[in-house]
Amino acid sequence: MSSAFEVSVRANVKEITKSLTALAYKQISFATAQALTALAKEVQVDEIENITSTFKKPKPFTKKSVGMRGARKDNLTAIVFVRPIAAKYLEPYEGGGNHVLSGRALFNPKNIKLDQYGQLPRKVLDRLKARKDVFIGPVASKSGTVNGVWQRIPAKKNQPGHLKLLIRFGDALAVSKRLNYRSRAKAIVDRRFNAVFGEAMSKALATAR
Structure with a gap:
């Protein structure tokens, strides 16, 4: 220490x-x-x-x-x-x-399986960060600002483009x-x-x- x-x-x-x-x-x-x-x-x-x-x-x-x-x-x-x-x-x-917290508050991840040490596997985050349709950061929503890993879903015929939350980061506890x-x-x-x-x-x- x-x-x-x-x-x-x-x-x-x-x-x-x-x-x-x-x-x-x-x-x-x-x-x-x-x-x-x-x-x-x-x-x-x-x-x-x-x-x-x-x-x-x-x-x-x-x-x-x-x-x-x-x-x-x-x-x-x-x-x-x-x-x-x-x-x-x-x-x-x-x-x-x-x-x-380290880096961009990569702590207390939600909605994803953690490794045996209760942490987000590094290879999972690295793989997501390498994708062009994925970004990490806060997004304003109806329920407030949500910080996490997001996927950009392109628009389809009858559906506009939108963001899909892949991993949500919680605050430091x-x-x-x-x-x-x-x-x-x-x-x-x-x-x-x-x-x-x-x-x-x-x-x-x-x-x-």
Whole structure:
């Protein structure tokens, strides 16, 4: 998502270092980097599972958009992120608001079969857009303006030319679900840091020279 936030473990590390031996103290940066990286991986896995359980059949693109960058000894910061395109349309599921529309409001399509992810198949729209007798846009009608995909029907002997609505686009709807990714990430770090850091320190001491 676009709004960054930080979960700090400085206090945890400071408390642990009080009882470390001289050898362990030398390994603390390495162990901390390993622990932060391991925790970031746990947060990444949890967020992918969160997306999978929150949405009905989310697209693989959305699940794969959750990335992770590990920490290093000289940079004790691990980052879990969502790639820009997915972050844009997932943001309302954290802070609230309406669904984010892309392009010409190709959202909430009516009167057409949707794909397994509940969305308008791209190949269907591309095929329609390629037709010379089809256009996309709003049309004024007796019941108000209707935005959608229209077909121009030519006039016949006793029937004037007219427009046929192929796909109707609805307005953006308010999101009703929440990912709560910030609170979930913080909960994992708070719950797991001591155990993960302990494992990392044990491995660091075992390989210390």
